[in-house]
Amino acid sequence: MRVAVLSGGVGGARFVQGLLDAVEPSGVTVIANVGDDLEVYGLHVSPDVDTLLYTLGGEADLERGWGRRDETWRARETATELGAETWFQLGDRDLGLHLARREALDRGEPFSAITERFARRLGIEARILPATNDRLRTWIATGDGELSFQEWFVLHRHEPEVQGVRFEGAETATAAPGVLEAIAEADLIAIGPSNPFVSIGPILAVGEIRAAIHTRQVPSVAVSPLIGGKAVKGPADRMLRNLAGGTGPEQVASCYKGLIDALVYDEADGDVPLPDGVRPIVSSTLMTDAASRRRVADAALEAAAALR
Amino acid sequence: MRVAVLSGGVGGARFVQGLLDAVEPSGVTVIANVGDDLEVYGLHVSPDVDTLLYTLGGEADLERGWGRRDETWRARETATELGAETWFQLGDRDLGLHLARREALDRGEPFSAITERFARRLGIEARILPATNDRLRTWIATGDGELSFQEWFVLHRHEPEVQGVRFEGAETATAAPGVLEAIAEADLIAIGPSNPFVSIGPILAVGEIRAAIHTRQVPSVAVSPLIGGKAVKGPADRMLRNLAGGTGPEQVASCYKGLIDALVYDEADGDVPLPDGVRPIVSSTLMTDAASRRRVADAALEAAAALR
Secondary structure (H helix, E strand, O other): OOEEEEEOOHHHHHHHHHHHHHOOHHHEEEEEOOOOOEEEOOEEEOHHHHHHHHHHOOOEOOOOOOOEOOOOOHHHHHHHHOOOOOOOOOOHHHHHHHHHHHHHHHOOOOHHHHHHHHHHHOOOOOEEEEOEOOOOEEEEEEOOEEEEHHHHHHHOOOOOOEEEEEEEOOOOOOEOOOHHHHHHHOOEEEEOOOOHHHHHHHHHOOHHHHHHHHOOOOOEEEEOOEEOOEEOOOOHHHHHHHHHOOOOHHHHHHOOOOOOOEEEEEHHHOOOOOHHHOEEEEEOOOOOOHHHHHHHHHHHHHHHHHHO | OOEEEEEOOHHHHHHHHHHHHHOOHHHEEEEEOOOOOEEEOOEEEOHHHHHHHHHHOOOEOOOOOOOEOOOOOHHHHHHHHOOOOOOOOOOHHHHHHHHHHHHHHHOOOOHHHHHHHHHHHOOOOOEEEEOEOOOOEEEEEEOOEEEEHHHHHHHOOOOOOEEEEEEEOOOOOOEOOOHHHHHHHOOEEEEOOOOHHHHHHHHHOOHHHHHHHHOOOOOEEEEOOEEOOEEOOOOHHHHHHHHHOOOOHHHHHHOOOOOOOEEEEEHHHOOOOOHHHOEEEEEOOOOOOHHHHHHHHHHHHHHHHHHO
16 A cells, blocks of 8 residues: 655644554655745754654653754754744754755755755655745745744744745746655655645645656545644644634545545534545544554545545 | 963863962853864855863863763764764763754854853953854874874774864965954964864964964963873874974974963973973973862963063
């Protein structure tokens, strides 16, 4: 069973954890969002790739919800004392990964190859690939002007209402090596319970990836990130309300027009008809432990089996 | 009393400590070697500037002899686990300074302004300036070819015998803002007990600085880094033997031809005539505590007074 999963950060990573319990891990390729990436102190930070690496490698800080477990903040404390901007927080262990990535990028190793190498070092059996090795950046249009994703998300705590989303570099970005092959060889294409606009949107903004999913020969199943119309974490509900006209499963499905055959969503969202013949799969989608993560993965796998 | 001091790392910093006990600190400008500088993980590391900042700011690790006290190595451990080259060791707190420096350089703040700002934050009353804001790099010619200074010094533990020294960028480098003014306004020019070839050499390789000292109107006094023909630390003795034909005060003085009026050296080096009318000042020059550091500074100050 080969699965290609599109994923943002925390929610997507949890879904992938469930999937890795349900299928042979070596058959899973995670295609990760890089629209959130940023340069901090000359280091290349890729929050969703990093969250996937840390979560699947058993290194995530589950309580804080981002970064590495068993973290310290000595470099940041010193940088702050010396007057540096430190709103984007990097712990000491997290910094270690970013130093290693910088060194590898400077040596000319592609971002995707570095990510695969780090995943192996962290003992991860699934393959993690950035959607693209090219520069692709998410910009958020707000009433106060356009902000880079991390300025909006972290510095402004995703408070400014979102009027639109733009993916800088998407026109020319090509899929990272392995991404199109993983989609072509997959028995199932899955879209994790990540924010459709700013987590999955940047992946689908890469024309080759969107086209490969659009012309698929296998089932494609998305998992809604909303439960009872609310985001488990983050601004997905507000963005859906502003940009898709509502927070129901039908609005989530509308974000993936032509790209999915079924949508797994929570029982709290009721029984609603979905557009374009997308099959509704109602389940319990809150992922708080291994059993609930596995349940969501199974719902997606069963939906795919029924579609075959 | 205004003093302009040319300095490398540890030995020079100790001499400056003594000087700051002896004269009004705000009158002291330290002109630091940047030939050792290197880029690690995209960060600008300036070992001699950093040693001066840490030593004068009370942050140096005195036992290890480099880096910050109360240091941890979590970022480095992680980078090593992920396969990065980590032979150039950066502790977590040290990294904090380098992150802050990278951010400031990226904002366009000159290296010299950043250094002055960090010195103030560290509570240092003397002024610390890099010799130049331009790229100036020391290369070491060895039997196995040319090595960058840090490759030779750290990676190869300064074992390959030195056949020559080259200062890349010296032809076009100009003095950092404040350096020529500090020399012009000084009542005393001092050259710290640093390696004449690779610590003081790169400073004097900046034509404007060499010329300003050459045409001085005030006394210039150097302190020898050797005691009984031996370096307290590092390869200065071997370099003097190879490149200046011996390890006596006369060879040290010959490195500063036309640039000094007196040389302070240790009583273990005997009573020798110095070339070019340079006045020998015999003292005890081992600096192990505040009293011995002060003694060396006083020797230099008294030599200057006698020359006036």
